[in-house]
Amino acid sequence: MPSLVDAIMPLASNPGPGSAVVAAVNGDGTVDIVVGGANVPASCLEGYTDRAVDDVVFVVPVRGGYVVVNRFTTT
Structure with a gap:
């Protein structure tokens, strides 16, 4: 049986x-x-500083949204 959260927020x-x-x-x-x-x-997250448009970032989904972990390095 799926949890209530899974029933409300589809996978x-x-x-x-x-x-x-x-x-x-x-x-x-x-x-x-x-x-x-x-x-x-x-x-x-606090570690993602100097945020800028066009940054390529690593994101983790959370129920109903996303959290940006940090920017990918260009080196």
């Missing part, structure tokens, strides 16, 4: 971790990332 809305591109940096410390062609808001 399709909780994809695996991966990368995304930052579309906007918001004044409240969050960013908007591009996921499936749409801009969605994401919270950021």
Whole structure:
């Protein structure tokens, strides 16, 4: 029997971790990332500093949203 959370939030809305591109940096410390062609808001861990548009970031899905772990390095 699925948990109540799984019944409310279908698994399709909780994809695996991966990368995304930052579309906007918001004044409240969050960013908007591009996921499936749409801009969605994401919270950021403290280690992701100097946030900038076009950063390629590692994201982890959480129920109903995403958390940005950090930017991928370019080296």
